Amino acid sequence: MLGVERQNYIIQLLEEKKFLRLNELVGQLRASEATIRRDLNTLERKGRLLRIHGGARLISSVVHEKGMLEKKTLHLKEKQKIAKLASQYLEDGQKIYLDAGTTVEALIPYLKERKNIEIITNGYSHLFHLLGKGIPTYVIAGKVKEKTQSLVGARAVLSLRDFYFDTAFLGANSMNEEGFMTPDPEEAIVKEAVVKRANKSYVLADSSKWEQELGIVFAKRGDVMLITEEDEK
Known part of the structure; x- marks a missing residue:
């Protein structure tokens, strides 16, 4: 799978689940942890997701919060x-x-x-x-x-x-x-x-x-x- 295809698939998965752990992405994409980390870093630079402790989350997925x-x-x-x-x-x-x-x-x-x-x-x-x-x-x-x-x-x-x-x-x-x-x-x-x-x-x-x-x-x-x-x- 090409890098762009992998990254698009990551976004699709996040749109479904909102948050994914690194080991989940490794298993889903059957790629090395280093490769997935590079993909996440690329997507974060593009403003598509946010790296969080242990995984990644879509930037737009914010739950309602009291003021x-x-x-x-x-x-x-x-x-x-x-x-x-x-x-x-x-x-x-x-x-x-x-x-x-x-x-x-x-x-x-x-x-x-x-x-x-x-x-x-x-x-x-x-x-x-x-x-x-x-x-x-x-x-x-x-x-x-x-x-x-x-x-x-x-x-x-x-x-x-x-x-x-x-x-x-x-x-x-x-x-x-x-x-x-x-x-x-x-x-x-x-x-x-x-x-x-x-x-x-x-x-x-x-x-x-x-x-x-x-x-x-x-x-x-x-x-x-x-x-x-x-x-x-």
């Missing part, structure tokens, strides 16, 4: 419990990454208790709260996603190369025994890059996120620590 204003009204007590539990992992002198999202936002009041910290974030909605507390803050570059008030995409990933984190706090739209997920590929690649650049990463997610509509896995269970309101004693 920030709607999320702010959901599970408020649970978010407060989670933030309190997460605060025990804050230490003086840390470089801390804060993911966009309302559960992570609930952690911000606890930051004022720590000295000599620096915050790096892709959540521009966090700025008002952080600057109001006088906390040194950096915002990464990226494509503006209005719905989640975040900066995402390849530009955001490139921007992250300038940073390393002692601790990262991330949100998730859903989770299961495999790992933690978000429906948007452009957010997934940012979260995945953060986990790779952090000494320790924590996912803050309430129990309603279990077995929700599946998305793109940005971290496996062993890569991060989950903090949920069910941990409260």
Whole structure:
């Protein structure tokens, strides 16, 4: 099969299944893993798909996602419990990454208790709260996603190369025994890059996120620590 034929077939498969793992593509196309990787890289450069941890997804296949204003009204007590539990992992002198999202936002009041910290974030909605507390803050570059008030995409990933984190706090739209997920590929690649650049990463997610509509896995269970309101004693 010629390269162009293989690549067209990959797109056809993705249009049917939305997401495919690398080993699935190798089996379907009966080609080497190296060949499939080259095809995926070519298709990504052409803007046809997005490479995700373990496979690929069509760029256009984004699941419906609630906006920030709607999320702010959901599970408020649970978010407060989670933030309190997460605060025990804050230490003086840390470089801390804060993911966009309302559960992570609930952690911000606890930051004022720590000295000599620096915050790096892709959540521009966090700025008002952080600057109001006088906390040194950096915002990464990226494509503006209005719905989640975040900066995402390849530009955001490139921007992250300038940073390393002692601790990262991330949100998730859903989770299961495999790992933690978000429906948007452009957010997934940012979260995945953060986990790779952090000494320790924590996912803050309430129990309603279990077995929700599946998305793109940005971290496996062993890569991060989950903090949920069910941990409260």
